[in-house]
Amino acid sequence: MLNSLRSIVQEVNAARDMKSALVIIVTRVKQAMKTQVCSVYLRDAQGDYVLMATDGLNASAVGQVRLAAGEGLVGRVVVREEPINLEHAEAHPSYQYFPETGEERYSSFLGVPIIHHRKVLGVLVVQQIEQRRFDEGEEAFLVTMSAQLAGVIAHAEATGVVVAPGEKATQAKFAGVSGAPGVAVGQAVIISPLADLRSVPYQACKDVDEELAFFHRSLAAVREDIKSLGSQLKSRINREEQALFDAYLAMLDDASLGGEVSERIRKGAVAAYAWSEVILEHESIFNSMSDPYLRERAADLRDLGRRVLAYLQESNQKTRIYPDKTVLIGEELTASMLGEVPKEKLVGLVSVLGSSNSHVAILARAMDIPTVMGAVDLPFTQLEGRQVIVDGYKGNVYSDPSDNLLKQYEAIELEEQAIVKGLEALKDLPCETLDHYRLPLFVNTGLMADVVRSLERGAEGVGLYRTEVPFLLRDRFPSEEEQRAIYREQLGAFAPHMVTMRTLDIGGDKALPYFPIEEDNPFLGWRGIRVTLDHPEIFLSQIRAMIKASEGLDNLRILLPMITNVHEVDASKALIHRVYSELVEEGYSVKVPQIGAMVEVPAAVYQARELSKKVDFLSVGSNDLTQYLLAVDRNNVQVAGLYQAYHPAVLQALQHVVDAGHAEQVSVSICGELAGDPGAAILLMAMGYDVLSMSATNLPKVKSVIRNITLVQAKELLAEVMQMAYAEQIQARVNRALREAGVTRLMRTAVTDEAS
Template identity: 80%
Template structure:
């Protein structure tokens, strides 16, 4: 059965469209289970379940038989969300006869739900004339099959609504999670890793002859490369091994792969898309073969495919033009990818992977770019050049939007602009409550472009400067002098206000391309202070650069990330004192800056008093703290909805930290995304946080809310929510308060995540 399962899934994955995939499923499952009927019902646009494919029932019934939730045995499977196994189906109270199917002959029934992301996509059914109680093995096989096929069917359904460019396009909606709020409408530009056959965006060509000539030119370049490799290795390989290079050359000729690709180009497909499609089809064929030797040839084919694709892509990248309203789309967007697009042309971001707390989402919020993360069902390789709407409030992406949808979102966009203008009037007003309690609002920065936006919106300091951003945007470690120059720009721009610089925080979801960290579980691995303590040469250069940059300004604070114990803190302090003393010996007129630690892990929460006794301030990183407290990988789209910053355990930890810090006489701030949530800001103020630091976009929103409430009201709300048992109830109570304050427009939509 395992071999059958693997073989069926491979065949379905190789199918070109949904209809073909379903035909394979019903045929192969019927054979594997030795039954007389196999059928697939899928959820239709109206919410009912439609017979989409069958082998054994009347073919004319396909597309005609429709059932609602709870209707018939299929509808009951949907409602129960679990298998139904009947030896005599017609005696069951939910049995419903559909004469067009001809199913009256079949007595035995086994139906299992096809579930993807908690939604029932459809039902997989097998039936038989003779009474047969399908055994546990049969049921387990069909359940396993439906689980394996759920993602494939979801993707095929999504792909099915995408039609070739140039034809009449159908509006489609894809759900993700909110990465950065706002509305963007523009043209999709798909960005992919180099020479990745599975990520090539679908494109057409208008000049077929020019595309054919370009393809042949790339093939010839690869032929020359292969001949050169063969010559270099001639003396080191025997005759049989040398034959591999001849096989590569044979595959490239006009009677083999070249011919198939040429035919697709003549039909209007661009060369990179045509080449990737042909290679992947042949690779799937080889991979599904029983013969081990032939299966291994799939590796050779992949290697050849990448070599040619590298040439095809290199030529295309050189002439890439970004439209004025670029919506950047990718399987997994990174900070360096954002840097490739001119900043005045980047309107929105869509990432298939990641979550609302991925590093790229945090950067997007800092840059005020509407973003949707975890759009897992979006067939991203097929949207290049299409019109997209990015709804960063609800975490939704629309492809090929119609006139009504465009009009709707244009109205929201204009309303959004009016709200921003209204909040800008608060710039020069203090952030204080109605009973005159003053709460400083600082900003999180990482790019120089953040500076102007932050100052324009009334920032009173920097609670978090992400020093890793300059590292991420380079192809090598920046020198001490380069770092000093960058840091001095930040310190000078905000002087005399305080600038809190976090030491290099890489690892987890922030990998440097020139310093890769490969780990099975990166968030529990080598990251933050662990990396820099293991590499004191990196740490010392950065500390020296920071302190030198503050000379004559004296507005620097140094913040240490990922501290989990007192010995880690002490080890870091030894290096900081060493760097400071070196600078004094070199004649620099510098002062030792205040030192703080980030509270990001549970161990730091429980040692907050011990850490506070050894530093000048604490700063809570609520993003990682929430992740570690709830055991949720914040980049994993499958568990994005489990990441809840309003979780009672998170709020209790936050209150505990501020109490312990104040008991030792140090100030306590918070620089996670929670600080920029207007509702959460009320709770944090009531807990006693001395500083809230957020991205510049949210600063006016938070100031607006703080100025509309009294500290007494905030403390009453905190007392109430701390007794509530779950995040949803807490969020609802906070939202009710925002409505009472007249701040309804600042409430985050229910469909987005914390």
């Protein structure tokens, strides 16, 4: 049974579409359990459970049999959310007979729910003529099978493929994580690295004869390459290994892979897509084989596939014409890919892989481009040229949107443009409440592009300069002089305002390509200050560059990331003072910069007072602090709904930190995403935070909110929400406060629509 389970799951995962996956499920489960019937019922858009595949019942019943939750035995499995195992199914009070299925012959019934993220997606059923109860082993096998298949079916449901036969797939919604705020409506342009078999976008072939000729020319070129390679290695490999090259050549024949691809080209697909589709199908067949030797041949097939695909893509490379509203989509977007699109045409970004801290997401925020990262369910190869919506607030992507949804998002686009224009007048006005309480607003930066936008929007300083960004942009560690020049540019642009430079913060999901950190649990691993204290040569070089860059400006503050104990602060300060002394001896006219500690792990929250005795300021990183307090990976789509910045525990921790810092007379700032949330900014001000630091995009919005409320009102709101036990309750109350302050135009976080 275990071998059958592995084999079935492997085959289903390799299936190219939902229909073929369902056929594999019912056929293989029926074989494995030696039953007469296996069927799958799936939930449709109306919430009914429809017979979508069967091996044993009448095939004509597929798509015709429909049950509501609670209706029939299948509906009862849905309501109970647990298996139903019967030896006389027809005697059960919930039994409902559907003559079109021909199931009257079958007495034994075992149905198990297919559950994903607490929702019943469907029911997996086996039936048998013999009157008997399925034993514990059989029931356990089917339960395990449904649990394994739930993710695959959920993926298909997300892509809008799960519809009853004959129905037309309409708009589909895909969940990811927010990379950069904003919304964009545009045309999908798929970009992928060369020779990546799984990333080839579907395109229709314009001239079949020309495409076939091009395909065969590419095959001929690969044949020559393989023959040449075989000749070069002839003296260095044995006869058995030489046979591999002969096998490659045989697979390229028209009677083998070449013939299958030619047939698909004749049906209308371009050569590159047809080739990748055939190779991936054959690879899945090899992977599902029980013989280890044959399974290993899948690697040979992939190698051959990439060789041919490289020719098909390079030879057919044409100057791409980008539409006026380009939404760039790829499996893993890179900075160089962004650079290929004319700036005025790029309106949105979607990356299947990556997180909100990925380099591309940081660039997107700097460029003010709405972005969604980690959209793992997105069938991106099928979206070329189709209309899509990018919701960078909620991290959602919609393909083929309905007219109604399109109008809603287009209205949001216009509204945002109007808001930005209206807020421009606030640039030179102070961030001050109606009762004259002054709250400085700083910005988070990482690129020089951030600087211009920050100054244009009235930033009063930099609360977080991410020094890892220049490191990410290189293929080696930047030299001390290269760092000094970069830091000087930042410090000079904001002088005389303060610039807070965080020391190198790598690890977690921010790995340098030339300094890889591979760990089973990177967020609890070697990151932040832990890395730089273990490598003092990196830390000392960076501190020297920072302090040298501040000469004559004296507006530098140094921030230490991922602090978990007082010893780390002591060790860091010792190195910083050592560098300062050396620079003074070398003749530099510099001052000792202020030194601060980041509070982003629970340990630092509860040692905030002890840390405050050692540093000049504290800065809360609310993104990581929320993640660690709630034990929720904020870049994981599966648990994204549990990441709640308004969680009562998060608010209590934030209040504790500011109280501890002020008890020791040190200033306390916050530089996480929460600071840029207009509603949260009211609560943070009431808590007593001395500085809020955010992206330049959010600065005018936060300033507008602060200027429309009194400190007294903010403190009353804080006192009220601190008594609440639910994050949703707190969020609703804060939203009401924004409405009462007359700033509802700033509450936009996403559109509410039928797909949400």
